[in-house]
Each structure stands twice: as structure tokens, then as C-alpha cells.
Amino acid sequence: MSFSPQSPTIADVAKRAGVSIATVSRVLNGNTPVVPSTAERVQAAIKELNFVPRSAARVLASRRTSTIGLLLPEIGGWFFPSILRGIELAARQAGYDLLIHTVDVEYPLKTSRRALGMHNTDGLIVFTNSVDDDELAYLERNHFPIVLLHQTPPEGLNIPVITIENKDGAQKLVDHLIEVHDRRRIVFLRGPEGHEDSDWRERGYRESLAAHGISANENLVARGGFDETEAASTVSQLLKNGVDFDAIFAGDDLSALGAITTLQSAGYRIPDDVAVVGFDDIPLARFMSPPLTTVRAPTEQTGIEAVKQLVRLIRGEAAESITLLPTKLVIRTSCGCKPKEVVP
Amino acid sequence: MSFSPQSPTIADVAKRAGVSIATVSRVLNGNTPVVPSTAERVQAAIKELNFVPRSAARVLASRRTSTIGLLLPEIGGWFFPSILRGIELAARQAGYDLLIHTVDVEYPLKTSRRALGMHNTDGLIVFTNSVDDDELAYLERNHFPIVLLHQTPPEGLNIPVITIENKDGAQKLVDHLIEVHDRRRIVFLRGPEGHEDSDWRERGYRESLAAHGISANENLVARGGFDETEAASTVSQLLKNGVDFDAIFAGDDLSALGAITTLQSAGYRIPDDVAVVGFDDIPLARFMSPPLTTVRAPTEQTGIEAVKQLVRLIRGEAAESITLLPTKLVIRTSCGCKPKEVVP
DNA sequence: CTGAAAGCGCTTACAG
DNA sequence: CTGAAAGCGCTTACAG
Numbered sequence: 001m002s003f004s005p006q007s008p009t010i011a012d013v014a015k016r017a018g019v020s021i022a023t024v025s026r027v028l029n030g031n032t033p034v035v036p037s038t039a040e041r042v043q044a045a046i047k048e049l050n051f052v053p054r055s056a057a058r059v060l061a062s063r064r065t066s067t068i069g070l071l072l073p074e075i076g077g078w079f080f081p082s083i084l085r086g087i088e089l090a091a092r093q094a095g096y097d098l099l100i101h102t103v104d105v106e107y108p109l110k111t112s113r114r115a116l117g118m119h120n121t122d123g124l125i126v127f128t129n130s131v132d133d134d135e136l137a138y139l140e141r142n143h144f145p146i147v148l149l150h151q152t153p154p155e156g157l158n159i160p161v162i163t164i165e166n167k168d169g170a171q172k173l174v175d176h177l178i179e180v181h182d183r184r185r186i187v188f189l190r191g192p193e194g195h196e197d198s199d200w201r202e203r204g205y206r207e208s209l210a211a212h213g214i215s216a217n218e219n220l221v222a223r224g225g226f227d228e229t230e231a232a233s234t235v236s237q238l239l240k241n242g243v244d245f246d247a248i249f250a251g252d253d254l255s256a257l258g259a260i261t262t263l264q265s266a267g268y269r270i271p272d273d274v275a276v277v278g279f280d281d282i283p284l285a286r287f288m289s290p291p292l293t294t295v296r297a298p299t300e301q302t303g304i305e306a307v308k309q310l311v312r313l314i315r316g317e318a319a320e321s322i323t324l325l326p327t328k329l330v331i332r333t334s335c336g337c338k339p340k341e342v343v344p
Numbered sequence: 345m346s347f348s349p350q351s352p353t354i355a356d357v358a359k360r361a362g363v364s365i366a367t368v369s370r371v372l373n374g375n376t377p378v379v380p381s382t383a384e385r386v387q388a389a390i391k392e393l394n395f396v397p398r399s400a401a402r403v404l405a406s407r408r409t410s411t412i413g414l415l416l417p418e419i420g421g422w423f424f425p426s427i428l429r430g431i432e433l434a435a436r437q438a439g440y441d442l443l444i445h446t447v448d449v450e451y452p453l454k455t456s457r458r459a460l461g462m463h464n465t466d467g468l469i470v471f472t473n474s475v476d477d478d479e480l481a482y483l484e485r486n487h488f489p490i491v492l493l494h495q496t497p498p499e500g501l502n503i504p505v506i507t508i509e510n511k512d513g514a515q516k517l518v519d520h521l522i523e524v525h526d527r528r529r530i531v532f533l534r535g536p537e538g539h540e541d542s543d544w545r546e547r548g549y550r551e552s553l554a555a556h557g558i559s560a561n562e563n564l565v566a567r568g569g570f571d572e573t574e575a576a577s578t579v580s581q582l583l584k585n586g587v588d589f590d591a592i593f594a595g596d597d598l599s600a601l602g603a604i605t606t607l608q609s610a611g612y613r614i615p616d617d618v619a620v621v622g623f624d625d626i627p628l629a630r631f632m633s634p635p636l637t638t639v640r641a642p643t644e645q646t647g648i649e650a651v652k653q654l655v656r657l658i659r660g661e662a663a664e665s666i667t668l669l670p671t672k673l674v675i676r677t678s679c680g681c682k683p684k685e686v687v688p
Numbered sequence: 689c690t691g692a693a694a695g696c697g698c699t700t701a702c703a704g
Numbered sequence: 705c706t707g708a709a710a711g712c713g714c715t716t717a718c719a720g
Binding site for chain 1: 351396397398399400401403404409418424425428429432433436441442443444445446459461462463464482486572598601602605608627628631633
Binding site for chain 3: 363364365367382
């Protein structure tokens with residue numbers, strides 16, 4: 001039903017080239033010397049028959065799947081395509097296929113154990129909370145290669161993690177609001193509950209305030225949900241409650257968008273009345289009005305690093321226990337900077 | 345290196361349950377009756393040993409990979425995550441794994457034949473131009489199940505295609521500009537060369553003009569590239585050239601964004617001076633200023649349909665040769681409608 | 689309903 | 705450098 005019946009096998013190639021299947025295999029894998037003239041005959045036979053070795057047979061015989069599994073939460077973010085591209089490129093380059101499974105975050109364990117694991121991959125890249133702690137512990141106990149993306153491992157588990165300089169980026173951003181634009185009543189819009197990126201950004205926010213002798217005001221910390229709609233409703237609530245603020249550090253660019261929209265339709269001018277900044281530098285950030293000041297993370301690089309560390313683990317080498325990719329301030333005008341000063 | 349050495353096999357389960365491996369296999373697959381009490385013992389053994397059957401062995405023995413391959417162009421669009429979700433959900437539900445490969449559109453053939461094909465999948469979902477015509481012909485000649493997404497098959501090949509009502513959506517949108525807002529000098533911003541979605545949208549545009557007795561003006565058709573930057577530079581060029589227009593139908597929402605940005609910084613008011621509409625209804629469309637009138641496509645559904653048709657082919661059933669998913673006008677204010685009339 | 693056995697298409701020691 | 709052969713871990717006729 002799936003293989004064409006006449007689909008050639010290694011035996012067909014061997015027969016045609018007049019060699020044993022072992023020799024064909026050696027030509028295919030290139031890891032054992034083969035006399036050039038023989039190799040050429042084999043190559044020719046392969047081409048003529050349009051032969052492609054059955055993956056399953058190779059996997060079974062070699063005990064290596066040459067496949068990396070990627071577990072993602074169902075709700076894909078904006079960075080998702082570029083991280084995926086990074087992972088796919090790096091995986092292919094290292095000789096691995098990529099098997100993807102999206103996880104209903106409500107049932108991380110049940111779904112994940114079945115779909116991707118040691119039975120069909122050599123290692124797993126796990127994105128933010130898409131595998132629960134018990135499952136991670138189980139996999140680690142069995143020395144199965146795993147790398148975490150944007151999530152530190154649960155207590156006691158030694159699993160490499162790839163993430164970005166959230167705290168540092170956030171701190172620099174808030175420093176900028178305070179030092180350059182003299183804002184002191186800065187709202188922070190949190191991401192979803194339990195989202196580590198958001199937690200670190202919040203720490204950066206708090207440390208910046210502290211470093212400038214501004215005492216934290218808990219009324220200024222509210223839910224943004226990494227989501228335009230939630231941020232929009234939170235900001236209207238703040239306005240309704242008469243909370244006094246002169247800037248908003250939205251947890252991500254989407255919530256910045258929601259905040260800006262709400263403020264503008266309530267008649268506030270940005271950045272004059274309220275400065276608004278985000279995090280991520282999604283493609284549309286530069287097109288918002290005003291263009292959004294934010295923090296850029298090297299998303300594609302994140303995926304590449306994840307594969308790099310995972311491949312080390314698969315090869316039995318040591319991996320970095322934490323890889324922290326640098327973030328970078330992107331100054332536009334929503335913070336109060338003038339177009340002249342803008343980084344292109 | 346990849347399987348833990350002690351990782352249990354079907355033989356371990358059989359021994360523990362005191363049955364043959366054939367019986368374990370039958371319990372696993374549930375396609376042959378097994379006495380309930382025996383089945384329970386087997387299930388218990390499976391659970392105790394934490395046994396998960398090796399995929400490669402099943403594939404090799406059964407001659408079915410139970411895997412669907414997805415070929416994507418490297419440049420992921422906005423709809424990408426939701427289409428992927430649709431595909432993944434539907435694939436899993438139908439009992440298939442999902443193997444993904446992104447294709448450098450410069451070399452569609454070379455990369456694609458190696459990565460995904462009959463040697464490791466039961467069928468392929470091919471996204472816009474990620475496999476070249478010769479390769480498609482080769483696959484079809486071998487009766488390998490394929491479904492195309494947003495791309496009609498090359499001449500003479502009978503490959504099912506899933507796409508959306510591009511022409512109809514575009515036509516309704518332009519009808520709206522003409523009939524409701526009395527615009528007659530409407531610019532169309534094309535997508536990338538050879539992009540079928542764009543071609544169909546252009547046809548809808550032209551047919552709407554024709555239906556209203558407006559003769560096409562080729563000066564009003566220009567490159568938008570499905571891209572903010574390209575659209576922005578095209579629109580400034582139009583302005584510089586003194587081209588006279590009262591509306592822009594951008595090929596997609598991103599180019600609408602670029603157009604709006606450019607017009608506004610040149611001092612034009614939207615929609616009063618120029619109405620701007622897009623296509624796709626990306627998440628940020630409602631947050632643009634003004635909120636963008638556009639056309640919505642059921643992206644997740646597109647992925648689901650693709651899997652559905654592909655599974656039919658894999659099972660040897662007949663598939664719909666074309667599945668056209670409906671699009672829907674989303675009226676906001678960038679076309680000139682007042683907020684009151686806005687669809688929520 | 690169940691088991692023994694062949695076979696899926698490769699890789700890889702082991703000899704030579 | 706090359707071949708014969710065992711074996712990877714399953715599924716599936718074939719008997720019984």
C-alpha cells in the first residue's frame with residue numbers, strides 16, 4: 001500500500017552492480033573504503049534504479065534513528081517559524097531528520113510519551129512546558145538525550161537548556177526608560193502563568209527599578225498574557241482604576257500592541273503621555289505606530305544551538321548545561337526617542 | 345548510543361506475560377482477537393516494563409511507515425503555525441506521525457528528493473512550490489500519495505490540491521470598495537512571482553473591475569511581494585510618480601501594513617484619502633490603525649483537509665481533486681466603513 | 689484464539 | 705578491500 005511493489009532494494013542494486021549488498025551498503029555509508037571503480041559501478045546502479053534506502057531498515061539495523069524529535073506547545077508564537085527553521089537547518093546539516101509533535105499543554109504527559117521518544121528518535125528538543133516534570137525525569141533517568149528550550153529543568157534534573165538573556169534585556173530596556181526618558185511609574189505586563197521568559201523579564205524590570213532607587217509598586221504589575229486582547233483589557237482596567245503611570249513595559253510585543261491600541265483610543269499620546277516598550281522584536285514591531293522600542297532575540301540561532309547541544313548528547317559528549325543567547329535593545333520611537341536617534 | 349541497552353523489546357514482554365511475541369503483537373495492534381485474560385496479562389507486562397514498540401521495526405515488518413511528510417518553503421508565512429497545527433492534529437488523529445522538511449526554494453528538487461519520500465513516509469503534503477514539477481511527476485508516476493497546498497498541479501498531473509477561495513474573496517473585497525465606498529482607481533499589490541494565491545487574487549480584482557465597467561489600468565498593478573518592506577517602497581514609488589489612486593488592495597495583510605505606513609508618513613489619511621484593504625486576516629490586522637478590512641481564510645482547516653485527502657490516497661481511496669475552502673470578508677475601518685458598521 | 693517461523697531491508701562484526 | 709551471514713524488532717500468513 002505504501003511502497004511501490006517494484007521499489008528497488010539494496011539487493012537490486014547489488015545485483016545490477018555485480019557486488020554484494022554489503023558493498024552497496026558501504027558505498028551508501030562511505031565509512032569503509034571501497035575500490036573506486038567498484039564504487040562507481042554501485043553509484044551508477046543506484047542512480048539507474050532510483051534507489052533510496054528504506055529508513056526503517058537502516059534504523060533497525062544500525063540502532064540509530066537519525067531523527068530528532070521536537071515537542072511544541074500547540075499555541076505557536078511568532079518566533080515559532082524562525083526557531084523551527086533554525087532547528088530544521090541544523091538538524092539536516094548534522095544528518096538528522098526532524099519529527100514534530102505538538103502538545104496539548106493541558107495533557108503534556110499523556111500525549112508526549114506516546115508520540116515521540118526513544119522508540120523513534122535519538123533525542124528530543126522540548127519547548128516551554130510541553131513535557132511534564134515526571135516525564136522529563138523518566139527520560140533523564142534513562143539517559144535519553146534531551147534539550148530544553150526556554151525552560152529550565154525541574155529541580156535535580158541535569159538537562160541542558162537553551163534560552164535567551166531575558167533578564168538582561170528587560171533590565172536594559174527599563175534602564176533606558178528611566179535614565180533617558182525619566183519615567184518612574186512603569187507598568188509591567190506579565191506573560192502567561194508559569195512562563196519562564198516572563199518571569200525573567202519581570203526580574204529584570206524589578207532589578208532596574210531597585211537599581212534606580214524606585215520602590216516597586218505592585219499595582220503597576222498586571223496580567224498581559226503575551227496577548228493583545230488580554231493586554232488591551234488590562235490596560236483599560238488600569239485606566240478605569242485611575243492608576244497613575246507614565247510608561248508600560250509590556251511582557252512581549254503583542255501585549256505592547258494591545259496596550260498601545262487601548263491607550264490611543266482612550267486619547268493618550270504615545271510616547272508623550274505614556275511610553276510603551278515590548279520584547280521580541282516581531283516583524284511588525286517596526287510598523288506599529290509609533291514604531292516599537294523593544295528587545296530582539298536571536299530566534300533562529302536558538303534553534304541552531306538547541307540542535308548543537310542535542311547532537312553532542314546523542315554522541316555521548318558533554319553539552320553546555322545552559323546556553324544563554326544575547327538579546328539586544330532595539331530603540332525606535334515608542335519609548336520617547338526621536339526618529340533622528342533611531343537605530344535603522 | 346541511542347537505545348538504552350536494557351530498553352525492552354517485544355520478546356521481553358512476551359516472556360513476562362508468558363505468551364508468544366505474536367500474541368503481544370496482536371494485543372498491541374488490536375486487529376486480531378485475543379482472549380481477554382491473556383490480553384490483560386500482556387497489557388500489564390507492557391506497563392511494567394514501560395515498553396514502547398520500536399517504530400522502525402514496525403515499519404519494516406508492516407511495510408507501512410505511518411508517517412506523513414510535510415514539505416515547506418523555508419520562508420514561513422504568518423499562517424504557518426496554524427496550518428501546521430491543523431496538519432499535526434489531523435495526522436495524529438488518523439494515526440500518523442509527522443515528518444517535516446523545509447525546502448530552500450532555490451533548490452526544490454535536490455533537497456526534497458533526499459529528505460522525504462517513499463523511503464520514509466506513506467505520503468506527502470507539499471506546500472507552495474517546495475517541490476519542482478519533475479519531482480512531482482516522478483512521484484505521481486510511482487503512484488505515491490501527494491497532496492498540494494496552495495498550488496495547483498503542473499499540467500497533466502492528477503494530484504489533489506487544497507486551497508482557498510482566493511479569487512472569490514478578492515472579488516468581494518474589491519466589489520465592496522467600488523460599491524460601498526465608490527472607489528474606482530484601485531491599486532493592486534502583487535505577491536511574489538509565481539505565487540498562485542496572488543495570481544488568483546489578481547484575477548478576482550480584475551473581474552470585479554470588469555464587472556463594474558472599470559477598465560484595468562496597468563499602472564495600478566505593482567509589486568507588493570507579500571512583504572511590508574517591498575510594499576512600502578512600491579507605494580512611495582507610486583506617490584513619487586504621481587500615480588492617481590483612491591484605494592489599495594494589497595495582496596496580503598503584510599503588504600497592506602507597508603502601504604498604510606508609507607501613506608500615513610506621506611500625510612495621507614486612511615481611509616479618507618486612500619482606502620487600504622488586505623488579505624489573510626492575520627492576528628494583527630485588527631490592531632492596525634486603522635483596523636484593517638481584509639479577507640479571512642480558514643488556515644487550520646486547510647491543514648486538516650490536506651491530511652484528510654492524503655489519508656484517502658494512502659488508503660487507496662479516491663480523493664477530491666480540488667478542495668476549495670471558503671474565505672470571508674472581514675469589514676473593519678480601513679476601507680472607509682464606520683466603526684458602527686464594523687463586524688466584531 | 690495462539691504459536692513457530694519467515695521475512696521486512698538494511699548494517700556490521702567476522703573471515704578471508 | 706569484499707562477501708557470507710547474523711541480527712536489528714517487529715508483523716503476518718500459515719498451521720493447528
